[in-house]
Amino acid sequence: MSMLHGRILIVGAGFAGSTVARALAEASHTVQVIDRRAHVGGNAFDEADAHGVLVHRYGPHIFHTNSEKVWEFLSRFTEWRPYEHRVQCVVAGQRYPFPINRNTLNQLYGLNLDEAGAAAFFERVREARDPVRTSEDVVLNSVGRDLYEKFFLHYTRKQWGMEPSQLKAGVAARIPTRTNTDDRYFTDRFQAMPLGGYTRMFQNMLDHPNLTVRTGTDFADLDRSAFSHIVYTGPIDAFYGQCYGALPYRSLRFEHEHVPNVAQYQPVGTVNYPNDHAYTRITEFRHLTGQMHSGTSIVREYPTGEGDPYYPIPRDENEVLLKQYEALAAREENVTFVGRLAQYRYYNMDQVVAAALVAAQRICERLRQ
Structure with a gap:
C-alpha cells in the first residue's frame, strides 16, 4: 500500500527538523512540525534584545561549509552576509x-x-x-x-x-594548527551569516502549504498513531525513556549583557578565556551580524553538567550505551532519527543539514514502497 501522501510528524524545528520538513513538504507530503520551545530555529534562534541588537539566545552560531549542496539549499531561504570568524x-x-x-x-x-x-x-x-x-x-x-x-x-x-x-x-x-598566518577560525569554502538572521531563515524554510508548525508543543502529548512516519531530532535516549540509562551531555548557561555607548567591546567576534574566569568565551554579536548600533551586546558562556543538552560527550563508554539505543532505533519501521541529539554526534550545522537531506530522501523512498 502506498503511503506517498502520508502525514509526517517532525519533532524539533532546528536545523535537522526544518530541513527534513521542507524537503518532505516539497515532495508532496503533509508535514506537521512541533517544538517544545516557543520558537523555531532550535539553538540557532536569534532575536533582537531589549536594546535592539540582534543576538543569538543560545550562544554564537557561525555558518560555514564546504558542501555546495548544503549552501545552495539554505541559500533558497536567505541572503547572506559574508563573514569570516576570528x-x-x-x-x-x-x-x-x-x-x-x-x-x-x-x-x-x-x-x-x-x-x-x-x-x-x-x-x-x-x-x-x-x-x-x-x-x-x-x-x-x-x-x-x-x-x-x-x-x-x-x-x-x-x-x-x-x-x-x-x-x-x-x-x-576539530581545531587545526597552522604554520602560516591565517587567523580565520574556519577555512571552509562558504562562510557567511544569514543576512536577516537565522530565525527569519527558518521561518522561510518552514513556509510551505504542505507544512504546519506548532511551537510550545511536547512530543509526549501527541498521539503518535495519527502519523505515518515520525522524524525525531531530540535526544535518542529520551525517546526510549532512558531505558538503558541517560546518555551524558554538556550544557551551557548564557550570560547576556548589553554595553551601551560602546562601538566595539573586543577586537574579534569571540575571545576565549582558557585559564581565567568560570566562563569559556565572550562573543560580541555585532562582529557576526554587521549591525550598526550605538551600543553592543555580548554573551558569556558557562559550561555546566545540568540543563538543556548541547554537546554529546565523545567517550568510548558513551558509544557503548549509544549502540544499545541504536539497536532499538534500527527496529523502528516508521521513525527516523536525525541530528546532533538524535544521533549523539558532535555535528556542525552544515553536517546536520546534509544528514537531514539524506534522511528526507530515504523517507520518501520508504513511503513509496
Missing part, C-alpha cells in the same frame, strides 16, 4: 590568534619564524603519541606541552568537565 585567546593577560598559527608563536615566544621555522618549531616541541587515542594525545602530538597547557588544558576542563585524556581524539582534532 577568535583570540587570552593567555596571561595577552590576546593571541587562535587556532594557533605562526603569529601566535612569534608573539608568545618573541620569535620571528617563517613558515618553515614554525613547522620546525612544532616538530621540536611536540610529544609524539602513538597511537593517538585521546584529545590530550592529539594536542601533545601536534604542539607539545607548553602550548597544550596554555591554550587547551584548562579550556577543556571547563568546557567538558573532564580531562583531555578522558575525551576521544575527535574533540581536539
